Amino acid sequence: MLGLQTRRVLLAAAALGLLVATSGCLRLDLGLQVRPDDTVGGTFTAAWSDDFVADAADEGLDQEQLDAFLDALLDGVPGTERTPYSEDGYRGYTASFTDRPLADFSEFGGDDWGYxxxxxxxxxxxxESHWDLRAAGFLDPGAFADAEILLSVDFPARVTEHNGTLEGRTVTWTMTPGEEYDLTATAVENDGIAFLIAGIAFTLVVCALLWLWQGRRLRRHSVGNPSA
Incomplete structure (x- = not known):
């Protein structure tokens, strides 16, 4: 989710003592939407909690410094469009991207702490994904123990297996610094031939039932009207 430049910024910030421990201070939310044409769109949000912003001001941190930190996080995302984010008591920025080849995500990450x-x-x-958020260079678990890190993937097919939280075709995982995670999900497209065969079989059954119903109706009519 984050690149080498981000990790350097995190280390520098921690080394300078610029960040203070505040409950639920940071939200990182990466959402991917996989499309049937094997392209991927998505958003990446980096936001501070309102409580953290207030406490940071008391510690002498201004909004420009906080925004610079979020900018460093967002620089690792291929998005070209950024919009302000304000939701659930968090505010920051969201980077959006569209039409990225699915192949770009066949090996996304791959550094010391995740892929x-x-x-x-x-x-x-x-x-398949693995995140070791205990690794050096990631968010300091001491200062960011309650940071909210979300990864969600919306599949263009029915999800058959997952170890996250499923809503419709979207699987979401929630992570925190200082922990290790293995994420998995499988989605399977409908078999078009099987559905075609099932559709034909259903049509034949319906036609047969209608034929039997019509035959019984005609016989009943003939019995009730001998002169017919």
């Missing part, structure tokens, strides 16, 4: 693999093979989409 994400997202592949499409036949009718199956598979996500």
């Amino acid at each position: 994400l693999r997202l592949d499409h093979d036949g009718r199956e989409y598979a996500l």
